[in-house]
Amino acid sequence: MNIGFFDSGIGGLSVLREALTLLPNENYIYYADSDNAPYGTKTKEEVKKLTFDAVKLLDERKIKALVIACNTATSAAVRDLREVYGFPVIGMEPAVKPAVEKNNNGGKRVLVLATALTLKEEKFQNLVSRFDAGHIVDMLPAPKLVEFAEKYIFSGPDVSEYIKEIMPQNINQYGTLVLGCTHFPLFREALEESIPKNIDIIDGNKGTVNHLIDILKNNDLLSQSNQKGSVTFYKSGVEVKDHITLSNYEKILYGSSAL
Numbered sequence: 001m002n003i004g005f006f007d008s009g010i011g012g013l014s015v016l017r018e019a020l021t022l023l024p025n026e027n028y029i030y031y032a033d034s035d036n037a038p039y040g041t042k043t044k045e046e047v048k049k050l051t052f053d054a055v056k057l058l059d060e061r062k063i064k065a066l067v068i069a070c071n072t073a074t075s076a077a078v079r080d081l082r083e084v085y086g087f088p089v090i091g092m093e094p095a096v097k098p099a100v101e102k103n104n105n106g107g108k109r110v111l112v113l114a115t116a117l118t119l120k121e122e123k124f125q126n127l128v129s130r131f132d133a134g135h136i137v138d139m140l141p142a143p144k145l146v147e148f149a150e151k152y153i154f155s156g157p158d159v160s161e162y163i164k165e166i167m168p169q170n171i172n173q174y175g176t177l178v179l180g181c182t183h184f185p186l187f188r189e190a191l192e193e194s195i196p197k198n199i200d201i202i203d204g205n206k207g208t209v210n211h212l213i214d215i216l217k218n219n220d221l222l223s224q225s226n227q228k229g230s231v232t233f234y235k236s237g238v239e240v241k242d243h244i245t246l247s248n249y250e251k252i253l254y255g256s257s258a259l
Helices: 013-022 044-060 071-084 096-103 116-120 122-131 143-150 157-166 184-194 205-218 243-254
Strands: 002-007 027-032 063-068 109-114 137-141 174-179 200-203 231-235
Touching: 002 013, 002 044, 013 027, 013 063, 013 184, 013 205, 013 243, 027 044, 044 063, 044 071, 063 071, 063 205, 071 116, 071 122, 096 109, 096 122, 096 137, 096 174, 096 200, 109 116, 116 122, 116 137, 143 157, 143 184, 157 184, 174 184, 184 200, 231 243
Parallel strands: 002 027, 002 063, 027 231, 109 137, 109 174, 174 200
Antiparallel strands: none
């Protein structure tokens, strides 16, 4: 059986890339809803419907576990998905806890970069409330990065100018930048070039995949195969077979994201 990965677009490939490293013998189905991206500017109800439509297709293809590799979709739909489906559903969570733990005693603040919907949703607000007793977490929406990513633009003057435009003027007060959208690790190099070198950049991708591994072990669902697994791609309900799209996906997964 397959492990399903779902994202509003190509951002979840950054999570799948971690899974392929840590669980190379599993088979995967990746669903990118790029025709309806970005999700971060939609209403919660719209995101929930789109997510359920995608998961219905994945369920029909007999998945044994599902990773909602999208912070926005996780915020909007993960609780309801767990009530409807019998397989394990793993969501994304911005790495607020480790960022706060690192900066609490160092006099630096934490900046969370995410979509507007993720930042305003109850799930994220509860996460911050649990771990940010010192009120050192600030939030910054960056919707245009998702738009750049869906056009496979991960660097260059337009990206650099946008990053510099949205970053706070007092950027030096931050010790950690948390990437709270799975599209954003694809811009790691551009971000590193645009912010001070002493600011750490972290995301929740590896933690999500480690959680997936624990869930698979606990439910006796790990693949027993010794052979390298496969990845099948869907884009908004249609299996991806055209060479250009497959090539772009594979460059993100196996090679450089600078296409």
